Amino acid sequence: MPGRVxxxxxFITGAARxxxxxxxxxxxxxxxDIIAVDICKPLDGVSFAMSTPEDLQETVSQVEKLGxxxxxAEADVRDHDALKGAVDDGVRQLGRLDIVCANAGIGSTGGRMHEMDEKTWRDTIDINLTGVWQTAKVSIPHLIAGGRGGSIILTSSVGxxxxxxxxxxxxxxxxxxxGLMRTLAWELGEHNIRVNSLHPSQVNTPMVMHExxxxxxxxxxxxxxxDDFAEASQVMHLLPVPWVEARDVSNAVLYLASDEGRYVTGSTQTIDAGAMLK
Ligand SMILES: NC(=O)c1ccc[n+]([C@@H]2O[C@H](COP(=O)([O-])OP(=O)(O)OC[C@H]3O[C@@H](n4cnc5c(N)ncnc54)[C@H](O)[C@@H]3O)[C@@H](O)[C@H]2O)c1
Structure with missing residues (x-):
């Protein structure tokens, strides 16, 4: 039986873990088939352990085990040329591009806005916003050239x-x-390229599972x-769960990437156990 994609x-950024x-x-x-990119190293201002080249290799093994x-490739979403090199090389080897998941992001230690230093602000904007734009930018020419439409999925947050x-x-x-998602949906609709954003609540990944x-x-x-975190986290949700699993977000990705979502564009997809209603 053929699969849904x-x-x-x-093309997936932040794919090491x-x-x-x-x-x-x-x-x-x-x-x-997958083109996977991750920076695989520690980043300024991030207090928890970041991914490693071994993590990216584990993703490779898990995908290959599925046949x-x-x-x-190890690349930083802030580095336009490295990112372009990675997607160009992936398309050359795999022959096409249909789906883009701009997923890479960091959660760094924050503080009150009037007390935050400029580097903390810039590093997060550079990775979590400019990196998403660059991921789309290097991918769009391949999607348009393919002439088969496509699906771009930008990872945002309930935040x-x-x-x-x-x-x-x-x-x-x-x-x-x-804002980027809505702009791209306008710009790419005529090419049958759909653009949507994902808005998870807390997800059970290394980004949140730390002190x-x-x-x-x-x-x-x-x-x-x-357990103390779980108690407070659950209060944010309508459903009786403290967080969602990465696979719950991936199932939303699969729907938006597949033909099942063929007329869905410009939408903000929550995977939040009802958090947005509270
Ligand atoms: N975990 C959550 O609770 C949660 C909730 C809502 C949204 N998100 C978002 O989901 C996305 C994925 O996060 P996750 O939960 O899997 O966390 P994670 O820390 O496990 O994974 C993020 C991955 O992105 C990579 N990355 C970070 N900066 C990069 C860069 N400059 N270039 C290339 N790769 C880079 C990291 O190395 C890491 O492998 C992020 O955009 C995050 O903001 C997370």
Missing amino acids: EGKVA GQGRSHAVRLAEEGA RRIVA GLRGHANIGHYIAAKHGVV GTYKMFRPDLENPTV
Whole structure:
């Protein structure tokens, strides 16, 4: 039985672990080949461990075990030429491009907006917003040249639809992704290229599963545990869950990437256990 994205090629940034790896595996399960990019090194201002070249290799192994092809490269989404080189090389090897997941992002230590230093602000805007634009920019010529339409999926956040204190750099970048998505949907509709954004609540990935997040959610406790975090996180949701899994987000990616989502463009897709209603 053919898969839901059989024969298509997907370009995914931030693919070494977390949601990016999950998207690669989910799309490969349904028949896609993958172009995977990740920076695979520590980043300024990020207090938790970042991904490694071994993590990216693990994504490669998991996709190959599914019988699909994958072209992986270490590249920074802030580096236009490196990103372009990676997608150009992937398309040369795999023959086409259909799906783009601009997923790479960081969560760095924040603070009040009037006290935040410029580097903290810039690093997050550069990766979480400019990096998303550059991912789209280097991909769009391939999608148009293919003449088969396409699906561009930009990872925002619940924080791209509403505000929060102390992470204004992240909130501003993720709101910016929505503006970019809406602009691209206008610009690319005539090519049958659809553009949508994803808005997950807390996702069970290394970005949130560390002490820094536990403390952010439980400032009332000196040494909060993951269970203390879960309690506070669940209060944000209508459904009785503290977070969603990466695969839940990947299933939304699969719908938007496949022909099932063929007339969906310009939408903000929440995967948030009802958080946006609270
Ligand atoms: N985890 C959450 O709770 C959550 C919620 C909403 C949105 N998001 C967003 O989802 C996306 C994926 O995050 P995740 O939860 O999988 O976290 P993660 O930290 O596990 O994965 C992010 C990946 O992006 C890569 N990356 C970071 N900066 C990069 C750069 N400059 N160039 C290339 N790669 C880079 C990292 O190396 C890492 O492998 C991010 O955009 C994040 O902001 C996460």
